[in-house]
Amino acid sequence: MRNWIPEERGRILAAIVAAAGTVFVRDHLALALLWLASILILWCQGELRSAIHFLWRIWLPLASGLAIVWGLIVRGSPEYPDARGIPIGLDYAAITSLRIAALASVFQATLLPLRGFQRVHFWSRLGLPPSAVAGIISIFDLWPEFVRRVDQVVAARCARGLMTDRRLITRVRQIPFAFRTLFLSSLDSSMDRAVRWQSERLPERLVKAAASRGGSGSISGSFAWITLAICWVAFAFRHHLILNP
Amino acid sequence: MISMPTESRISSLDNLYEGRGGTLVLLQGDNFSGRSTIIYLLAQMAVDHGELGIVIPTELHPAFSGVTASVADELELHLGPRNSQSLFWTLAEEWGLLALGNRQPLTLSGGQQAMLSILCKLALRPRVFGLDGALEQLDPRNLSRVLEALSSRDVFSDPSVSFISHNGPWLEERMPLHTIPAENCATPCEDPKPPGMDLAEFAPGTAVSSALEFKNASFRYPGGAPVFSNLNLHLHPDRIYRLAGPNGAGKSTFAKLLCGILRLTSGSLSVNGKPFDPYPQPGTLAQLHFQNPDTQLFGTSVTGEIETLPRERRASALSFAGLNAVQRRHPFDLPFVLRKRLALTLTLHANAPWLIFDEPTVGLDQAGQRAVCAALIKLKQSGYGILLISHNPSLDDLLAPEILEFLTSAQP
Numbered sequence: 001m002r003n004w005i006p007e008e009r010g011r012i013l014a015a016i017v018a019a020a021g022t023v024f025v026r027d028h029l030a031l032a033l034l035w036l037a038s039i040l041i042l043w044c045q046g047e048l049r050s051a052i053h054f055l056w057r058i059w060l061p062l063a064s065g066l067a068i069v070w071g072l073i074v075r076g077s078p079e080y081p082d083a084r085g086i087p088i089g090l091d092y093a094a095i096t097s098l099r100i101a102a103l104a105s106v107f108q109a110t111l112l113p114l115r116g117f118q119r120v121h122f123w124s125r126l127g128l129p130p131s132a133v134a135g136i137i138s139i140f141d142l143w144p145e146f147v148r149r150v151d152q153v154v155a156a157r158c159a160r161g162l163m164t165d166r167r168l169i170t171r172v173r174q175i176p177f178a179f180r181t182l183f184l185s186s187l188d189s190s191m192d193r194a195v196r197w198q199s200e201r202l203p204e205r206l207v208k209a210a211a212s213r214g215g216s217g218s219i220s221g222s223f224a225w226i227t228l229a230i231c232w233v234a235f236a237f238r239h240h241l242i243l244n245p
Numbered sequence: 246m247i248s249m250p251t252e253s254r255i256s257s258l259d260n261l262y263e264g265r266g267g268t269l270v271l272l273q274g275d276n277f278s279g280r281s282t283i284i285y286l287l288a289q290m291a292v293d294h295g296e297l298g299i300v301i302p303t304e305l306h307p308a309f310s311g312v313t314a315s316v317a318d319e320l321e322l323h324l325g326p327r328n329s330q331s332l333f334w335t336l337a338e339e340w341g342l343l344a345l346g347n348r349q350p351l352t353l354s355g356g357q358q359a360m361l362s363i364l365c366k367l368a369l370r371p372r373v374f375g376l377d378g379a380l381e382q383l384d385p386r387n388l389s390r391v392l393e394a395l396s397s398r399d400v401f402s403d404p405s406v407s408f409i410s411h412n413g414p415w416l417e418e419r420m421p422l423h424t425i426p427a428e429n430c431a432t433p434c435e436d437p438k439p440p441g442m443d444l445a446e447f448a449p450g451t452a453v454s455s456a457l458e459f460k461n462a463s464f465r466y467p468g469g470a471p472v473f474s475n476l477n478l479h480l481h482p483d484r485i486y487r488l489a490g491p492n493g494a495g496k497s498t499f500a501k502l503l504c505g506i507l508r509l510t511s512g513s514l515s516v517n518g519k520p521f522d523p524y525p526q527p528g529t530l531a532q533l534h535f536q537n538p539d540t541q542l543f544g545t546s547v548t549g550e551i552e553t554l555p556r557e558r559r560a561s562a563l564s565f566a567g568l569n570a571v572q573r574r575h576p577f578d579l580p581f582v583l584r585k586r587l588a589l590t591l592t593l594h595a596n597a598p599w600l601i602f603d604e605p606t607v608g609l610d611q612a613g614q615r616a617v618c619a620a621l622i623k624l625k626q627s628g629y630g631i632l633l634i635s636h637n638p639s640l641d642d643l644l645a646p647e648i649l650e651f652l653t654s655a656q657p
Contacts, residue, residue, distance in 0.1 A: 161528030192307035
């Protein structure tokens with residue numbers, strides 16, 4: 001299995017090729033294929049749950065919104081300003097949704113499986129300086145920290161008797177307090193940490209610790225991923241040319 | 246206006262910085278005597294000399310790197326690659342931190358977080374190491390472990406020096422410390438100190454007596470091992486209980502169950518003989534004071550916080566906390582002690598039959614601790630049930646609580 005995991009530069013190069021192709025390709029089948037391939041890679045790396053979570057919570061509402069706006073309200077596409085009709089609007093919504101799904105899956109397949117020091121190793125192998133690596137890693141850790149903080153706010157408001165039931169409307173009313181606390185505490189923590197990072201030479205320690213663990217991929221994995229990405233781009237353009245000679 | 250002593254008012258720091266290699270210095274003094282400022286200035290002196298000066302504050306979250314997802318990674322980041330011959334990795338094992346390997350640092354209990362941050366920062370071999378109230382969350386065994394490490398020449402070699410700010414006489418009983426009154430190194434602050442807590446102003450309401458009974462109660466976090474199983478327990482109103490147990494045993498978890506923040510996995514709770522589930526109605530049976538006040542303050546001013554209390558208790562609550570002069574200020578603009586007092590006051594005046602206090606005396610000097618204890622006794626006399634989570638032995642002397650020793654195994 002390890003042989004099919006790419007090393008850092010192969011991983012990012014394959015992702016760039018696939019992402020660039022996604023932006024330019026306008027073909028439902030090709031985009032759907034890329035999406036499915038990325039989901040398959042995520043499944044092989046034990047990250048299917050995250051992919052489904054994204055599709056259900058973010059992509060599905062977004063895709064529905066696009067279908068309503070372009071298909072039912074605008075009834076057209078910005079790509080064909082002279083043509084009107086529900087099918088044209090729906091087609092544009094579908095291609096945009098597929099593009100978003102494919103891009104997100106490529107991003108997830110590239111970065112999600114990397115954990116802890118693997119993630120540090122990934123960014124430092126791309127030649128970024130230690131301070132930039134530490135900054136990027138801390139950004140990736142922001143979301144789990146936000147989730148924890150929101151839980152903390154809800155717990156604290158329950159503990160003070162400021163949230164005396166669990167109805168949806170009561171939970172919605174807690175949002176401003178969660179946001180305010182998130183903003184204040186995150187800003188405060190960031191300032192404190194920035195000072196500590198500098199004096200404790202944390203970025204250098206971080207990169208050193210990750211280097212001592214080593215990378216997780218192989219050259220053969222990199223070759224396989226890059227080849228797959230190039231093959232997909234070639235297929236996508238060829239298929240597009242066949243459909244639009 | 247309240248202000249801490251400024252740098253210009255503090256003298257004799259050079260002696261502290263230079264002269265105490267390898268020893269533990271305990272800075273003694275009341276709140277606002279300048280202890281914290283002295284510790285931070287000493288750490289800054291180390292930085293100015295091109296060396297490392299580290300202070301671990303009472304609020305521990307900034308002490309973590311914020312870039313690791315597990316205790317194991319946080320340890321490796323600070324201690325270097327795992328090595329059984331390494332002194333600090335041996336300490337990590339002895340302190341029980343290796344057993345917490347996959348947990349996220351911020352999900353640990355307060356005491357476990359303190360142990361982790363102390364070990365990580367010690368491993369960086371700082372020239373000045375300050376502990377500003379961080380030891381107050383440790384159980385007696387962990388407290389002894391840390392003091393032993395700090396006084397060990399292997400861990401903390403000459404000319405390094407550690408400074409401790411701690412509100413309790415019991416520290417000196419465990420370890421010979423070089424004790425220095427903060428007033429000896431800081432000239433008095435010209436600005437008036439904020440008034441202390443005024444017990445005469447404390448006017449609790451009257452609680453509906455609520456006897457609690459847990460039957461075969463069990464709890465586990467999703468995907469985790471049981472925190473406790475088949476617990477059978479009677480808690481009588483009009484009494485003060487103290488939950489005893491090591492750091493990470495699940496004391497705060499038990500408090501969260503009573504408040505309705507968490508829900509029992511199995512078993513039942515009854516109130517005055519009737520089944521009751523606090524989860525759908527959080528905060529109605531019990532309210533909880535968290536050990537870190539910052540997680541519990543939401544208002545944009547002290548007055549805004551006080552206004553969440555019943556109208557008839559607001560004026561007395563403000564006077565009791567000694568916060569009249571700062572009532573228009575944002576809570577996060579106040580020093581830690583005043584934020585702690587504010588959060589404590591909110592729970593002391595809360596409208597629930599059971600009030601739970603998680604480390605209520607952290608950061609408070611002796612006078613503050615006595616005032617809080619006297620308020621707790623008044624609450625008990627007014628029919629409230631009180632549950633304490635604290636490692637401060639002074640509370641046992643002042644309150645003579647009933648000790649609940651049912652939580653004895655550390656949470657995995």
